[in-house]
Amino acid sequence: MKGKMKLTLMLLLAFVLLLSACKDDSSGETDEDGNWTGTITIWDGPRWAQEGDTSGEDGEGNKYFWLEGKIEEFEKEHPGVKIDLVQVPWAELPDKLGVNIAGQSWPDIAPVDISGSAVSIDHIEQGVIEPLSDFFTEEELGDFYENALDAYTFDGKLYGIPNSLTVHAMLLNLDLFEEAGVEPPANGEWTWDEFVETAEKLTFDRDGDGEIDVYGFSTYILPGYYEAWPFFYMNGGQPLSDDLSEFTFNSPEAVEAIQALADLKLEQEVSPVSMGGADVGGTFQAWASEEQRTVAMEPWATWAITSAQTAYPTNFMVANYPTGSSGEPVTIGGVGGWTMFKQESDAKKEVVAEFMKFISDTDEQFLMAQEYGIFPARISAADQNPYADNPEMARAQEMSSQVAMLPRHPEWKKIDEIIQRELQLVFNGEKTAEEAMATAKPEVEALLE
Template sequence: MKMWKWSKLSTALLGVALFVSACGGGDNNDPAAGKSSSTNEPGATEKAWTGEIVVWDGPRWSDDKENKYHWIENKKAEFEKLHPGVTIKIVQTPWAEMEDKLNVSIAGGAWPDLVYNVSNRMASIKNIESGIVEPIDEFYTADELADFYPNALKEYEYEGKHYGVPVSTRVHSLLLNLEIFKQKGVEPPVDGKWTYDEFLEKMKQLTGGGVHGFSTYIMPSYYEAWPFLMMDGGRPLSDDLTQYTFDSPEAISGLQKFLDLKFVHEVALPDMGMSNVGDTYQAFAAQDKRLMAVQPWNSWAIASSQKEPYAMDLMVAEYPTGDSGKSISMGDVLGWVMLKQKDEGKKQMAMEFVKFLTTTEEIFITAKNYGVFPSRISSGEQRPFEANPQMERAQQIAENAMMVPRHTNWQKIDEAIQKELQLAVNGTKTAEQALKDARSQVESLLK
């Protein structure tokens, strides 16, 4: 879940004219880019809007020709056939480049019409308050909106309106190598549920003979460890995103339990929290390593751990519950956002295309093929992962996941907190000291 990395504005703006021209975004705020949907001439009949709609999308799953844009290209062709005179221009945008290019287009005032991205980026409160993002409520009935999982739809809500259409969610869960459980004679948690005490006891039983029960990493923009910090009721920010709250007794207690896995109980690898993503996964999944039985991962790791060279007897489990009595997981939401439009006819047609892309069937297809979890309840009821019990279990976890905060300065807030967590996990600071030291850094970013 990489966050925004702002390019140097002075350099970016030098290339904005060329970039906008290349992506076709220069016409997006010009009513002359298409013909209006209606006319004021006496006796005239209303005509459907015609013109070009610019859509930015990233690569998804490949077809047999290794084309990762085949799905959106096929939907474009179908929609254009249904709406003569409408052209959908697909701007293929690698995910790693999406943020910088969006920043440039917004700074230049020549953004695309539709963007597919993570909710806390394009549908950020900053963009909404700036008037860059269009609300979508007028195009949906209450019953239609009720078909979206509440935690997914909430990510696009601000002051009673919705500023995007969720398509899918990603979530963190615990992955268990059942081969190690069997070798150690340890029973996995029933239905993938356990308390922290039960989790700790099993980690102790799994540790020994060159194997540890658990490990993970601490890095900016990665949240595999955070559900442990929140298991006792701690939260990074207040509900209204105006106050830092991660130094509460509940948060300190959660971090202490996490640190105890390494420093007190010694059930975690000695380098827990200090390794990178690739090395941590290799230590868990590589056939010649498999140094721990349990690791938390985003949902991509499920598919990776089901096929060679990493295939294993895999189980998906919830994070352990703490004093709050609830298992916490973190995730994010991806969906479509419509940027500010001046032509009403074009706005209606653009949203018509969004609805065309986000039917129950299309969200089901995306979930099944792309390995993400559906945002629509009706799509989830079709069981896209019926043949994959591990993914189906993770989908259940996703339906109640907490999402990354939508604060405008979240990237910097995240970096400040993660830096202190790294100092705690390497033994430099106590749990209390680390979380309290983050306060002054975060408070300056909340103003």
């Protein structure tokens, strides 16, 4: 009996020791001066490489050097703090986060991809993201664009730090404007009627064979892509109600705007038959490729500006989306930034928040704008005019305050697929906008419920 008890005690001791060895010590400890010491884990995707750096198998250089440098700076200023960087390709980030959250092994800090528009409400409701409101003064918050803060705010609390914005803008091929003898809109601003009139003038038969060679406008429709959507907002419409409880793309304001854009192809015939399809690359080539250039105006995200300045040199200008009955220009964009995941130690939480602010202050956002081709979420960084030598990007940056965010419903991906499917039918002429949105309504509201 005593032998069995002794064996049981030994097994229990071994189990306790095993638990101690496996216990997550990421909460760290506090030194004699009251400073937290320990390890912080941060994930990030590739950003930009130093000029002239051709290291690595792909020859594109180290695209993590900026964050590595900031980590080194912070560690020197905070003895006892170590920051581990985990490199994650942007395309793999959502799935990797999902797996790690399910296994309760999330990082301390993770980025919000700029194409994702906002912090995840799913993650907030799961209780795995920390609110950061207590780490900012009202004055500090006042330095962020209001729409950037909105993208990271839920139930009145701030869940993350907005770091950068991207916008969609109208890109106008000025060579085609000149060929057609058409003046571009003054200051890149115009109404819907002015835009349609311009598109009509830019649709012409170049070689006199009786067939149209150049069209005024084109775009595409595809789940997850929103180049066309600012047009649908121009009369005041939006996909969902503000409280995310109702489908509202069937409103008169939205239906009229959707039909008006589709009618550029179906009625006015100022767009190619491919408009409204899913060919992203072909649509861009029709605007930018020197061998083609058969479309004068297209809406694109800001990556296309850089591409038109480098890979596909194009004489172009940046313009607002045309205004509709709302009277205000509107665009759709994303807000990249940083989120803090659940912490067990208040002392560590303070250091994590300090590092997050360290890598997203005014100077860092200004640098990222210049090197990474995005727009600062901080007004103070934008005021430093990071695109003083790049008038096209500077013009697009002016649209930062016009950005409307996509709805932040947890089922948005499925909702988007339903809407985009119906939009494709509208642009193919198989349904009117009213019919298509009437079809989408019950499907979307089933998800909303």
